Amino acid sequence: MAVNLNTPNPADLLPVAGVRLGVAEAGIRKVNRRDLTVIELVPGSRVAGVFTTNRFCAAPVQLCKAHLQEAQIRALVINTGVANAGTGEPGLANARATCEALAAQLGVAANQVLPFSTGVILEPLPVDRLVAGLPRAVADLRADAWFDAAHAIMTTDTLAKAVSSTVEIGGRKVTLTGMSKGAGMIKPNMATMLGYLACDAAVSQALLDQLVREAADLSFNSITVDGDTSTNDSFILIATGRAGNTEIVDAASADYRKLRDAVVDVSIRLAQAIVRDGEGATKFMTIAVEGGKDRDECRKVAYAVGHSPLVKTAFFASDPNLGRILAAIGYAGIADLDVSTLRVWLGSPAESVLVAEHGGRAASYREEDGARIMKEAELTVRIDLARGGAAATVWTCDFSYDYVKINADYRS
Structure with missing residues (x-):
């Protein structure tokens, strides 16, 4: 019953240089549905994130925050069906085990993996089924899988949500593609939403950290469906640096303003898609x-x-x-x-x-x-x-x- 929202056309979702995505059916909560997504990033990619303000934040959120401080991120893993929230120390152990298993598959360190979960709170994550599904998701890795990944991260969503855009920066074409999920338990200060936006621009880590906060404030933190702030909300901004532009290091520069405007525009479109697909929404x-x-x-x-x-x-x-x-x-x-x-x-x-x-x-x-x-x-x-x-x-x-x-x- 989404309000003026259509399923994205796969042909309109542009690959981002340095990003590959793969999905699999792991049977985490329901059978015969894609519920596991892996995103692999080229070495040298920069990653920034903002997360839920809920004090009962989920185990993967806690681990994401730590890993972003510790290492250069090389991969993301997302499961739907079970939120791994309200699960205490066993939940943290399961999130760590997820990172370790994917790291072994990709040949990276465990703290170079960011885990994300969405679904039912207070239920244990079936980590054995998740880990068993990882080889299939890794084997599926490809640059043009944004459409499949946008479907695989859905819970009560009725439609997948994904957007692409391009902008010229420093004489180079920069590509941006993002996806989001969410339909209920949506409130500002992040919500039961997951958002991932990748671009191939070269931008400093300090400016990327600033940009993810600016974009979230004007988009995902400006929506509400039901006033409930979730335990798992995450918005991740990725810059692979593969566009070939001169690295953006100055927030006052024209190049940064162009990148900022493009990132904010895509973020707003992804955030509005969540509201348009709000649970039971007609307006x-x-x-x-x-x-x-x-x-x-x-x-x-x-x-x-x-x-x-x-x-x-x-x-x-x-x-x-x-x-x-x-x-x-x-x-x-x-x-x-x-x-x-x-x-x-x-x-x-x-x-x-x-x-x-x-x-x-x-x-x-x-x-x-x-x-x-x-x-x-x-x-x-x-x-x-x-x-x-x-x-x-x-x-x-x-x-x-x-x-x-x-x-x-x-x-x-």
């Missing part, structure tokens, strides 16, 4: 807040509206019960907000109407206008706080009956 909603004193307070308001179950269920029903938006703005946590100067618009690609001003319903607003707009699949709530020049945008979706059904049956 894709943009919450755009402007006129704030700073970006943080704009984000507070956007998140308050985007998280609100009352707002989300009203949008599902196409019910212009728009007072729920005002209520969410009011409890967002801005103590000195002057609601008499605030304005709210409801919009679609075809039209936009002023809903609220001067502390109440706009004199020009007619409920039939709101009802007509709310029938659209894509909607924008625009909020002007009239306090300054800052702005922020959050993307979310509605809550439907199917959201409850999907999560009630998740473990079956």
Whole structure:
């Protein structure tokens, strides 16, 4: 039931020089489905990542953080079906065993492998089945496997999510390809999402570390489906250096700005795909807040509206019960907000109407206008706080009956 989202065309997903991917059926949770992915990186590749802020972070997240500090990363391994979270020391041992097994297959050190898991929390990882599947995934390694890998990392997703782009930097064509997964347990500060974006640009490790945070902040940390921050969220940015451009070392340079814009664009498209495929989603909603004193307070308001179950269920029903938006703005946590100067618009690609001003319903607003707009699949709530020049945008979706059904049956 994805909102204006299609399965990517395999022909549109571009190989990234220095990256190979392979998938396999390991039977980790269900039989006859691809559930294991290996990504191999050429020597000299640089890798940066951001991870969940959940204090109950999964064993693979803990290991990823350590390995990124210790070694030059040569491979990633991703399993779906079991999250290996809430599994204590045995979970860490299983994550280590996964890294050791893949390292032996590829001839690298165990701490040069990053492990990732997604799926059911509080269940032990069937590491024997995972390890047994690794030779098949390694044998499948190829540069043009992004389409297969995007399918193999899915859980409750209804569609695979993958995007490619190119940009010219320093007279060289730089290729970017990324994939993501996620549909539920999605909230800012990372979510039950995995995101992997590879490019062949040459860029310093310090700038790559900066860029992954910038891109995450403007994309994966600006989405919400249900307000639940997961235990396993990870966004990984890879630069293989094979494009042949002069290494980018200056954040103020035109080359860095070009790379940053390209990475952010792909990241936003991958993040929005998660929301469009939100569990049971029928509406894709943009919450755009402007006129704030700073970006943080704009984000507070956007998140308050985007998280609100009352707002989300009203949008599902196409019910212009728009007072729920005002209520969410009011409890967002801005103590000195002057609601008499605030304005709210409801919009679609075809039209936009002023809903609220001067502390109440706009004199020009007619409920039939709101009802007509709310029938659209894509909607924008625009909020002007009239306090300054800052702005922020959050993307979310509605809550439907199917959201409850999907999560009630998740473990079956």
